[in-house]
Amino acid sequence: MSYRPLGDRKLLFVTGKGGVGKTTIAASLATIYARTGRRVLLVGVDQRSDLGTMFGVDGLTFEPKVVQPNLHLMVLETEASLREYLKINLRIPVVTKLGPLAAALDFVATAAPGVREILTIGKVCYEVRESNFDLVVVDAPATGHVVGYLSAPQAINSFVRVGLIRGQTDWMVDILHRADVTGVVAVTTPEEMPVTETGQLLARLAADTEVKVAGVIMNRMPEPLAIGDDLTVAQAVSAGTHPTLRVTAAVRDASSLALIRRREAEEQFARLVSITGHAFPVITQPVVAVDDPATMVQRIADALADEVL
Template sequence: MAHDLFERRVFFVVGKGGVGKSTVAALLAVAVAERGKRVLLAQMGPGRRLAEVLGVDGGSEAPAEVFPGLCFLTIDGETALGEYLGLVLAVKRVHRLVVGSKLYHHFVAAAPGLKELMTVGKIWYEEQLESGRGRKWDAIVVDAPATGHSLQYLRMPAAAYEAFGAGLVRREARRVLDLLEDPGRTAVCPVTTAEEMPVNETTEMYTQLRERLRMPLGVLFVNRVHAAPLAPEAVPAAPAGASSLVVDVLRCGREEAGWSAINAHYLARLRANVPMPTVELPFLFSEEFGLSEVRRLLGHAERQLATLPAAGAP
């Protein structure tokens, strides 16, 4: 039975900076969109990497269409708070006065966790949005910040709920928590590479997500995996008088075999310490990286997802 990952509505893609988290977020968004669904790919906070992969302008406050069925949006906490106040303050003039005041901007900058709470709240709001055909988005894929910051974002709704005994903030935080903790709607997909520091961080993040945040987990993606057919010692040395081309090819072969051995070692550690359904994505030797490369990786992912058991299956 194929894994039921794509039956969820909200995907949080998390991981250490530099492991290919944005690539996997784009991969998931394209996969869901190509199943005929309307998808919002949302980036939490600033950054150009994901917009460059998609070939869109990432600076707009409105969703930008990547292709029919897939839109991209950068979510900023301060902007999300301004939008929320626009819903609460029905009179536009009052809203403009509030968000335009210096006191407001000082408050937003100083209030601990407010931007993080409003950013995650914006995800909840987009998930609830209605259009003429029902829900505006069939699925939302979230490219979260690097591990430490993303855990801070995901902890804020629970922290706000516990801090406020009653009132508006507690009620709104509970709504967001209901989404984050719902295994029927949400999946957290960690991304890593099979190297020492990323694997250590992923192991710690897995514990935090499972035991402290109690968030439903989806699939673990291991990016940039080298799979050389030979062990490093099996690659012969260049014979005397060999051309520079032969020398370079054999050197590259040894390096690739070395990386393959390193990856195999840390993949074994991941399997032992992070018991999740796992998809391995190959290292792509490419000077350019855009949607065509995302689709190449998606082909590898789809074949593996088809063999993974459904969530909860033995």
């Protein structure tokens, strides 16, 4: 069965459990689509975002910065989002310093979930609506938070019965809910907990939102150690029962580690596929053994391009 390529949309939210490489994959996807000549905006949702290091730049701001041809990078800040939101969407001119109001809204946001999120998700949807870019890739909040984030416009609808914000959520919901416009990319690794969390995420996305999943990327798949007869021999070596190959403890330990990791990874991959029920693609990305984040992004972009274009 063939699936719609991930990037065949205008808005991608990349999420995943902390530590699985969510930000790296978001940066790699943005890189892949920018290389094809599309104008891409890559968005970090908080100011602690590591996206800058992925492109060797620092001091990211609300103002998009060109980091590679066709690739624009920005991070969302509550106050700047609020200022723009008030001006564009609510037509409230802001002449004074926003400090006290931002603080007040911050406070309200604690009690009224969705207020903070709507400012940032509103900015993302706005860029899509205005077609300022061909594709917007969001390095979205981690699995535990992303459902609250994506359902913020609907949550606001259930609280706010009147008022200007009410009229603002409908067009956002429209963008978020269209399968041909918006998709979620869930990043995971071939380990038990990340796969379990991905399953929970997919279930919650389906239950609490209308946002569709574009695909799942299983990052850091170990390379096969050996296949077929080689595998049998390698297993014999790791078990210490091979008749002619004489190996030391280090070789035995290395080969059994590699075999165990690979077997576990395959089990988790099979589990993930059965969880997703073939409703969308499950793409694997092999381990990339480099330390430098910027190099890693480019290498993953090279490897992943065929799978996502």
